[in-house]
Amino acid sequence: MKVIELNRSVxxxxxxxxxxxxxxxxxxxxxxxxxxxxxxSGKTTLLSxxxxxxxxxxxxxxxxxxxxxxVDAERIEAMGAAAIQIHTGGMCHMDAGMxxxxxxxxxxxxxxxxFLENVGNLICPAEYDTGAAKDVMILSVPEGDDKPLKxxxxxxxxxxxxxxxxxxxxxxxxxxxxxxKRVQRLNPRIRIFEVSARTGExxxxxxxxxxxxLAAWKNR
Amino acid sequence: MKVIELNRSVxxxxxxxxxxxxxxxxxxxxxxxxxxxxxxSGKTTLLSxxxxxxxxxxxxxxxxxxxxxxVDAERIEAMGAAAIQIHTGGMCHMDAGMxxxxxxxxxxxxxxxxFLENVGNLICPAEYDTGAAKDVMILSVPEGDDKPLKxxxxxxxxxxxxxxxxxxxxxxxxxxxxxxKRVQRLNPRIRIFEVSARTGExxxxxxxxxxxxLAAWKNR
Numbered sequence: 001m002k003v004i005e006l007n008r009s010v011x012x013x014x015x016x017x018x019x020x021x022x023x024x025x026x027x028x029x030x031x032x033x034x035x036x037x038x039x040x041s042g043k044t045t046l047l048s049x050x051x052x053x054x055x056x057x058x059x060x061x062x063x064x065x066x067x068x069x070x071v072d073a074e075r076i077e078a079m080g081a082a083a084i085q086i087h088t089g090g091m092c093h094m095d096a097g098m099x100x101x102x103x104x105x106x107x108x109x110x111x112x113x114x115f116l117e118n119v120g121n122l123i124c125p126a127e128y129d130t131g132a133a134k135d136v137m138i139l140s141v142p143e144g145d146d147k148p149l150k151x152x153x154x155x156x157x158x159x160x161x162x163x164x165x166x167x168x169x170x171x172x173x174x175x176x177x178x179x180x181k182r183v184q185r186l187n188p189r190i191r192i193f194e195v196s197a198r199t200g201e202x203x204x205x206x207x208x209x210x211x212x213x214l215a216a217w218k219n220r
Numbered sequence: 221m222k223v224i225e226l227n228r229s230v231x232x233x234x235x236x237x238x239x240x241x242x243x244x245x246x247x248x249x250x251x252x253x254x255x256x257x258x259x260x261s262g263k264t265t266l267l268s269x270x271x272x273x274x275x276x277x278x279x280x281x282x283x284x285x286x287x288x289x290x291v292d293a294e295r296i297e298a299m300g301a302a303a304i305q306i307h308t309g310g311m312c313h314m315d316a317g318m319x320x321x322x323x324x325x326x327x328x329x330x331x332x333x334x335f336l337e338n339v340g341n342l343i344c345p346a347e348y349d350t351g352a353a354k355d356v357m358i359l360s361v362p363e364g365d366d367k368p369l370k371x372x373x374x375x376x377x378x379x380x381x382x383x384x385x386x387x388x389x390x391x392x393x394x395x396x397x398x399x400x401k402r403v404q405r406l407n408p409r410i411r412i413f414e415v416s417a418r419t420g421e422x423x424x425x426x427x428x429x430x431x432x433x434l435a436a437w438k439n440r
Contacts, residue, residue, distance in 0.1 A: 039258045039342050039371065040363025067343065069369040090373075092312065092343040120370070122259050123287065123312040123341055142362035142385065143260025149289040150340070151259060153310075165362070168391050 014128055018096035021131030025108070031217045032099075032114045033210075034132035036154065038147075039120035041140040042164040042197060044072045046206075047115055049197040051081045053207055054113075058214065061111035063102045065094050065119050072117060082110055093124040096131040113214055122151040126158075133217055136160040141168050145179035148186060156186040160193065162206060167196035234348055238316035241351030245328070251437045252319075252334045253430075254352035256374065258367075259340030261360040262384040262417060264292045266426075267335055269417040271301045273427055274333075278434065281331035283322045285314045285339050292337060302330050313344040316351040333434055342371040353437055356380040361388050365399035368406060376406045380413065382426060387416035 025032050037043050044064075051060050061082035064072040073085035084106045088094065094102075099116060108114060116132060118125045137158040139147055142165060148155045155161065161183055163176070180192055191209065195202035245252050255263050264284075271280050281302035284292040293305035304326045308314065314322075319336060328334060336352060338345045357378040359367055362385060368375045375381065381403055383396070400412055411429065415422035 038260060038340070038363075039367055040360075066370050068372055069366075071366050071369055090343075090347075092341070119343065120258070121312070121341055121343055123310075123339065124344070127310075140260075140362065142360065142388070143258075146289075146291050147259055149291055150286050152288055168362070168388070171388050171391055 014095050014097070017100070018129035018131040021096050021100050022133060025131070025133065026217065028109065029218045030108050030112060030114055031134075031214045032103075032116060032130075032132040034094075034116045034118055034125075034130045034135045035138065036118045036122070036125045036135065036158070037120060037138035038122050038140070038143055041120070041138045041143065043117050043120075043138055044075050045197045046138065046162065046164055046195065047117065048075060048079050049200070049203060050207060050210070051076065051079045053203060054210065055079075055081060058113050058211070059111045060113045060115070061106060061108070062115045062117060063099075063106060064117045065098075065102070067119065082106065088119055092119055092121050093128050094118050094130050095128045099130040099132070112218075113210065122147070122154045126151075126154040134159045134213060136162060138162045138164050139179075140165040141172050141174045144172070145175045145182070148179065148182035152186050155183050155190070158187070158190060160191045160209070163192065163194045165196060165198075166194050166201060167199045234315050234317070237320070238349035238351040241316050241320050242353060245351065245353065246437065248329065249438045250328050250332060250334055251354075251434045252323075252336060252350075252352040254314075254336045254338055254345075254350045254355045255358065256338045256342070256345045256355065256378070257340060257358035258342050258360070258363055261340070261358045261363065263337050263340075263358055264295050265417045266358065266382065266384055266415065267337065268295060268299050269420070269423060270427060270430070271296065271299045273423060274430065275299075275301060278333050278431070279331045280333045280335070281326060281328070282335045282337060283319075283326060284337045285318075285322070287339065302326065308339055312339055312341050313348050314338050314350050315348045319350040319352070332438075333430065342367070342374045346371075346374040346377055354379045354433060356382060358382045358384050359399075360385040361392050361394045364392070365395045365402070368399065368402035372406050375403050375410070378407070378410060380411045380429070383412065383414045385416060385418075386414050386421060387419045
């Protein structure tokens with residue numbers, strides 16, 4: 001288990017670094033997906049299930065970014081995927097320089113699909129382009145359907161929203177239609193998936209989307 | 221409904237500002253509680269229930285800090301307590317200067333117990349003393365028992381941990397004992413309450429603690 005200690009990148013030109021990283025990954029045919037959410041929204045569980053379902057077809061690797069601990073990377077490794085743990089030195093988000101360093105340490109050539117599990121936070125990660133091909137945010141049913149009203153930037157800048165823990169909906173007053181309308185008002189082009197990684201419901205549509213994105217990324 | 225737009229305080233000496241604010245609030249007999257948690261952990265629901273139970277005995281006011289929206293302050297006002305909404309101008313936490321400004325706008329003399337509902341975030345709010353008498357963090361059962369491993373500073377600096385949504389425990393693999401051990405390793409003196417604001421279970425112990433703190437704050 002590799003643990004990397006990272007601090008704020010030396011460069012201030014994050015957007016330029018992110019663009020350069022994205023271009024390089026395109027040339028290498030590596031699809032980088034930036035996963036963002038609140039703490040405890042089920043990012044790691046979604047990833048575990050996705051790896052379990054897709055790892056015979058696709059070489060997948062995961063970079064886990066956290067303030068501390070390596071519990072997520074250990075869970076991912078237990079699923080048989082390549083995983084590294086990045087420690088952000090107290091920082092609440094990943095930027096492009098940190099992402100590049102993580103990819104280098106990991107050896108991104110080992111994978112064609114790389115997930116960056118960003119620090120659990122709905123605010124700061126939305127402000128930094130990591131160089132990922134796609135930004136995916138996760139909202140879990142227990143967090144509530146009002147989150148688009150309170151953290152609009154995250155919803156506005158994500159390419160995809162995955163609503164997780166849908167099997168717990170009977171326990172919470174989560175209004176899927178109201179939530180989706182709030183999200184689409186901020187971001188009319190966003191793709192929305194509803195999944196339960198526990199029961200498997202909805203996983204197929206999400207995984208089909210990943211496969212299509214990977215094929216398109218390699219071909220265009 | 222008052223909505224306040226705040227930006228970063230002009231002063232860099234947050235710790236000194238926080239101490240000064242705490243001293244002033246002590247002289248006025250106003251107990252300020254800083255509530256911190258992830259988005260969607262149930263802060264507002266806990267507050268609504270607390271207000272419902274205590275507002276005949278104690279004059280309570282609430283400052284809701286969010287990036288955007290006023291949904292929380294509206295919910296609190298509907299419970300009959302004084303509430304103001306603070307917008308943090310994109311900032312992921314409240315500092316002492318922002319808290320002072322919020323109190324001034326609200327007119328803190330209207331209340332003896334003031335809750336500051338900080339921005340939903342387990343990272344940045346832990347780094348800024350707001351001037352509150354007590355820091356209370358909330359962890360909801362659906363977030364998982366591993367959060368102390370991943371966000372240690374928040375757990376280490378809080379005076380109280382309230383574990384919420386305990387009625388949903390049958391739905392999630394939340395190990396209360398493991399969680400509490402992880403928290404106490406970081407912070408041996410922390411007080412821990414387990415509550416369900418929905419069923420009311422555990423609310424009484426939390427409310428007794430608030431009453432004791434208020435009495436002590438006024439007398440010592």
